[in-house]
Amino acid sequence: MHRTKVRIVEDALDANNTIASANRADFDRAGVKVVNFMGAPGAGKTALLERVVADLRGVRVGVLEGDVEGSMDADRLAHLHVPVTQLNTGAGFGGECHLDANMVRSAMPALALEEIDLLLVENVGNLVCPAEFRIGENARVMVSAITEGEDKPLKYPLMFRACELVIVNKVDLLPHLDFDLDKLLYNIDAVHPDVETIVVSARSGQGVEAWREWLLRIAAHAPQEAIA
């Protein structure tokens, strides 16, 4: 036996990006815009979906719920009468901690794309891995709750950079916490200059209108840049 060196120079995530591009092509063909919705467990992703999906002014919306196990989030959305598809990652390597392009591809037949205009994909709650894996989306949103602290952008810059919108949630708790909202916004801007931010409370409804408007804007004319 002898050894040969083979030069490759390939992004290790190319395989995922290739499938993500194929997903995007399918979504484009169906005329469906896709938003990848990310954030830590408990940041309020499902609550923010509950707030808007029932009323998107005629835009037909569907939800793809990514979770390691269970259908609790999908069950929460069931009464809103929009099509919800559950995607469990538990079958992966000990339960994948994120959605990847291939998982979304496998869910494609269940999505009934001809019945929707906008697909909201709630990723697995995690501030790290989802940032690495495109799924074929037009835009990425991350939610950061103020209960997570002001320093999170500095600790998870990858995630705070891998999105077109940062939603700051749970601001109804401001009077009860030692939390400096300006400091969080400053840190977000340091990590991702000029990224769009919306300050909301899914509980009180503050800022929810701006979140709805943002989604409507994506549904009307989503960014079309290539995945990678």
Place this chain on the structure above:
Amino acid sequence: MHELSLSSAIVNTVAKHAEGRRVTVVELRVGTLRQVIPDTLEFYFEFVARGTLCEGARLKQEVIDARLRCNGCGHEWEIEIPAFRCPECAGGDVEIASGNEFEVEAIEVEEAQCIGQR
């Protein structure tokens, strides 16, 4: 924690190019912006590689420092903390010149010596 997912991505990428040959070395270029911990990646790679062509392969990691370039004023600088605004002009239109790499650069594979003999 994303080192596990990234290890699988490395093994899949290598498998595509190994063409059935056993892999002894994987050379990787990793930018510091990817927030990869080299020891952790090595640990998971060894684990994920089991039962694949990469089993027992050595993972050689070249760490690439993060450099940013301001599209506003042309200033270029190296960053160690995640601060992406230009320190010269405070502009936000900043691109990553290096530090975002996560590439399999080369692999070393074992070849049977007699291939091609007739």
